[in-house]
Amino acid sequence: METEARDTSVPRARWATGLIFALAFAGVAAIFALPGPEPRRYPERIPVRFWHMWTAEWKVIVERIAERFNQSQEIYEVIPLSVPGAAADSKFLLAVAGGDPPDVMAQWNPVIPRWAESGLLMKLNDLMTPEEWDRFRREAYPAVQKIGIYKGDLYGVTTGLNAWACFIRLDHLREAGLDMRDFPETLEELMAWGDKLNRFDASGALTRIGFLPMGLHFFAPGFNGGFYDWDTGEVLIDTPENLAALNFLTEARRRLGFDEVVRFQSGLALGIGNIDWPFITGSYAIHVDGQWRVEQIAQYASYLEYDTAPIPPPAGGKPLFGWTNGNFMIIPVGARCPDGAWEFIKFWSGIAEPERAAEFYTWGGWLPLSPAIAEAPVYRKYVEEHPQFQTFLDMLPSENMHPTPPVPYQVYLFDRILSADDSAMRGTLTPQAALARLQREINREIASRREFGYED
């Protein structure tokens, strides 16, 4: 019996080994059979290597813009490359350090002050003609200039600003006996609307938030505060205005219950992409969000009855306020073809021909760089088709929309602002204590930077 068993097991083992080798060989062969990178369409031209972080449908739009650029002239060929967002910054830094950076990169992380301070970025105003520079300073929206300019020089050109405003569910308003035509003129009135729109289940748990102001960095400018004096360049933290803003936000949270809100919000889908956005699913009646949602609603929830409006200022506060950021283009030091990169930036941003670039902005539902683009017929047509977009355009000329302060420790500052905000919103620290802690942290950072020999 034993002999028989051995006789059958040996061929089986051979078969199994053979099969494993065959599969391994097939796997390797499949890898080699995969198509290589697409050959260049215009090999005779000077290549302009363009890195960006968009994926999926956004990548298609970006590649379309690059192709339009390539079709528009005969000297350069822009070669787009989508770099995974999580590793894009470190990849970029290592590429610059290694002497082989891309020629141009689209960014949205707050990197300009730190990278400019380190000498990583080219001054774009050096590539501009004096006329272009003057026009940019004259015409670009205030937020565009605040994002791109560091210590008087331009390091990034915004190709898509972000602004935040109220998204309002009209069906929820009707249900609560409210009318959009009477939309509140002050934040306090809007809070009263929110109270009427909140919904709870039989056990008293929140099922819908009417309106809940969130984000100290968003609301501080409305209370005449903010984290930066744009005239003197001073970082402002523990000011009466910021404290008033944080008190207001904390009180709004306390009324609904600190823990109750955490629970409610953690049960919501992130809604980064499409139809699961909590505003669409009805978890918020009035919600502050960015302009890109207009396009998303049009695509995925066109049935939704909604409107948009700027966040009303608190009594005695500043109108058309908020935090802003955006997509911007940078050229690293060491770029092989900065001229081609600059040509591409001009083409996309609309510095060169605003009317032509207006079309690109409509493809992504992006807010424009200047009024010249906003007033282009193709852009006006887009706004007519998406009337809720007009709110965001109305906000752009405002001087009360601020990005994170353009200081070299910008990322650290933003992280710590969020942490202080979080501590106050959970009721762990009083607003006074949270701001005082934040002030200490930033003072410490500034002091140590000076000790290390940095200017600021």
Place this chain on the structure above:
Amino acid sequence: MRKKWVGYAFISPWLIGFTVFVAGPFLLSIYFSFTRYDVVSPPVWVGLANYRKLFFDDPLFWKSLGITFKYALVAVPVGIAAGLGLALLLNLEIRGISVYRTIFYIPSIVPVVATSVVFVWILNPQIGLVNGLLRVFGIVGPAWLQDTTWAFWSLVFMSLWAVGGGMIIYLAGLKDVPMTLYEAAIIDGAGPLQRTWHVTLPMITPVIFFNLIMGVIGSFQYFTQAYIMTMGGPEDSTHFYALYLFNRAWRYLDMGYASAMAWILFVVVMFFTILIFRTHKRWVHYGN
């Protein structure tokens, strides 16, 4: 002699790779820790300033170190106990035991990123599996990852998911315990618990020792789960040391400072490793 060089020639790809990508950066980082360095500009010598700031002027450094210590102190023993307990159960000769072993081992080979994303949903306070189960018993579960008190413990709880990796090593160790010892113990009248306590455990202490060392080293390098699931929040309650180090290096571009942090971590890990090695003669029993 010639044979020796042929041998070196064969391993030269590894030697070159190790020198360039491991040993070189390792040694360079000592120098960087005494500099102000942002990866791109040349490093500027600042002496002990990075270390001075870390020890005397950076509360987040101490906080992140404390959180990491706490994690090592809790998660490593819990992981060892769970892994060993499972291995003892899966060492029983019952029908279908290899299926059970496979089931308990599989989670440990799931990529940590995928596991983290799944656990974000499992621990969701409203629609998550854990709170759903607790609700069945009339218990209102905490907000887990969103709760300052519970976020850290959620990560400890999640670490049990990968306990199968250790379990398989314990199982191998258990299989190596000579049957003669059990037979002798039975003859001496030892019951199952006594056999486990006086025979099994002493005989697999070398395996426990190995897993303890690896567990401590792994705990001090804890990063991915915190990066994906909490980003250090809420309120810095999961701001692990390696996460803070990463932020300093790549987000704040303080590579010199991060190098100093890395060396402090190295010293801490070495200290505990040596400490465990020093004590091992007292509790690790080798067969001979």
